[in-house]
Amino acid sequence: MKKDIERVYLIDRYLKGELSGLALDEFKSKLKNDKEFFAEVETQKAIIEGIKLARKEELYALLRGEKQLSSRIVKSQEQEQRVTDDTIAENVAQKHENDYTKVYKLKPNYNNWFYAAVAVLLTPFIFYFVFIYFIKDNSENLSQNETQTQQIYADDSQTNQSDNVISENEIPVVKPKDSTSKNSEVLAQNVDSNQNLKIEKDKKLDESNFSVANFQSIEPVNHNENNNVSNQNGENSLNISTTKKLTNTSIKVEYWQSVVNFKGYKLEGNNLKLFGVKPTEKISLKILDNNIYLKKNGDYYKLEQSGDFEQYTKEVNRETIKILDSN
Amino acid sequence: MFGLGFNSDSDLVKEIKRGNEKALIILYKQNINSIKKFVLNNNGSIEEAQDVLQDTLIAVWQNVAKPDFLLNAKLSTYVFSIAKNQWYKQLKRKTRFKVVDESASENFKAEETPLKYDSKIVCEYVNRLDETCRRLLMYFYFDGLDMNTIAEQMGFANSDTVKSKKYQCFKKLESAVKEHFEKDDFI
Structure with missing residues (x-):
């Protein structure tokens, strides 16, 4: 068994052109004198050509069917059938049609982690821009409704003037830092007709x-x-x-x-x-x-x-x- | 390229040496535009450009996988020079006036003995093998990966295990092929 393994391996090396010197001379003389050995080498050569062709076609299919890469599935060994000799000839004829249905095992894609990290990093920015857009949208709506805003603003200042007495009831519940105050700021944004946002401080x-x-x-x-x-x-x-x-x-x-x-x-x-x-x-x-x-x-x-x-x-x-x- | 995981020349060479087919696709994407431009400017079509690049990349794949391969220039330059040669060869074949010395090629043909078995039939039997054998034989004979790399890639204990497994697979394929042709001979 081990001898056989080594013999096949030696022929491999010869066919790959890896033998040299004495080993190559020995091999060549054996090839000349031993007909059985010669036949064995020829068989091995033919089979290796077949293996190379199979791989070549696989790689060509990969290059041609690039877009189908993700849809390919791993062929399980149970699904593989031993086909009888009679069907082989037909299969050879259909070979090229089968190129695209060949299956490849895909390695786990670590790039997904990269995309996930990018997504996480971008999320705050997206939220920020959506927020800005929302505020802008709001203020445009307000300035369109110019007269109404003016009215509210005028009312505001009137109450302000009449407020001479400070009492607990009149103290607004909100502090200026709260969100309501932001809305009021938007409300107070000047009613300029040229729509330039002017924030009154x-x-x-x-x-x-x-x-x-x-x-x-x-x-x-x-x-x-x-x-x-x-x-x-x-x-x-x-x-x-x-x-x-x-x-x-x-x-x-x-x-x-x-x-x-x-x-x-x-x-x-x-x-x-x-x-x-x-x-x-x-x-x-x-x-x-x-x-x-x-x-x-x-x-x-x-x-x-x-x-x-x-x-x-x-x-x-x-x-x-x-x-x-x-x- | 953004997001592909590896794109530097050394990374690509490393991946090719490991038999990672994704590297082949990246090479294709990286080079298709320049090859298209070149072939279109030299009496070719887009389809021909694609074929040339495919042939080129298969050759590059085999060359790079060789243990003594050393990249002296940029990988794209290397790919382009091979593609250029491939296309010029094809152009010569296309033209009626062959520049190639006829007698030389005839001599070459005479030396070449026809293969014992038809490669296409053998190829069919290769595809009927179980996935482990198929991959192992392809890695060893076509990609030219050494036993240690194959052991690492396919999860074998060591190079000796690969060697004996390879022998088993080879014998399995050989007996199937032999059986087919012996039967054929009798018909």
Whole structure:
């Protein structure tokens, strides 16, 4: 068996032209003298030609039927039939018709991973462009309906003017950062007939500096809880005061008009931006226990140091109001 | 080309050496335009250009698979030079005035002994073999892959396993072919 394997392999090498020197000489002399061996080599040569032809035709079919590559299926060994000799001749005649129905095993395609990665990377961009398109579409619709928008805008400013009193009910529920405010911005986009989008921004009306006295409450020493006396005014100096004046703090106050008619404030350090308060209105600021209070129309509003847009919250604690009033 | 996975010359050569037919299709796509242009400019048709490229690529496929193959130029340049030769040969055959030395070709023919069996019939029996044998014999005899590469590509343990499996397959094919022709001889 092993000898046979080696003999066939030797003939292979001879036919491929891989033999040389002594091995080639030996082979040639055997070919000359041994007729059986000569016949064997001839048979092997013919069969190899047949194998080569089969592969050649397969590759030609692959090149010709390139587009059908994906539809080809793997031929399973069970499906292969041993055909009798009589049918072979017919099959040879049909050979060329069968070229395109030959089957090839396809290797797994790792490129799919590449496409998947590209798709994932592109998705945010697609969403972004769809979003931009949507916004643009919306604003075009609005500007087409020009008169209506104008009406809404006018109504907006009227309410703004009539709003002299800040009350909890009137404070809008939305903050400017919310999506509703974006819609309002679109609404406020100017009604220019040339359709150029003009985004109106919040307007700064005025600014002024307030020097505010800084008070700190002290635990009352006597038992009279109602004695809230200010040092500053010197009233009731006999009573022990419950507050103590510290330093004066300068607070920069800016008056802003919001396009979305937002009423609230933004407090960042000593910078206070007021929305919905007119510069002409009389307001005052007080600091108690490091909390800044805004007094307007007799009501106190505690201002939070959040650095973000906040709504006015009315101070309801009577004690605090009393202390604030007394200062 | 974008998204094909491999496109550099060295990648293509590597894939051809491994018997990956996808490389053949990529080569076809990469070269079809330049070959078409060349053949059309030299009295040929689009169909002839396609045939020339197919012949060329089959030749390239076999040459590249050889262990001593070394690519000195760009693969496309190599393909183009072979295609050019193929087309000029075909043109000579087409023209009535043959430039080829007649006597030389006759001598060549006289030396060539006719094959014992008809290759087309053998080819038919090759296609009747099971897929493993068919592929193994093709890889070894046509693609010229060495035993180790075949073992790697087809999942055999080692080159010795390939060698004995190849022998079995070859004998299977041989007996089938012999049976066919012996029967034929008696008729």
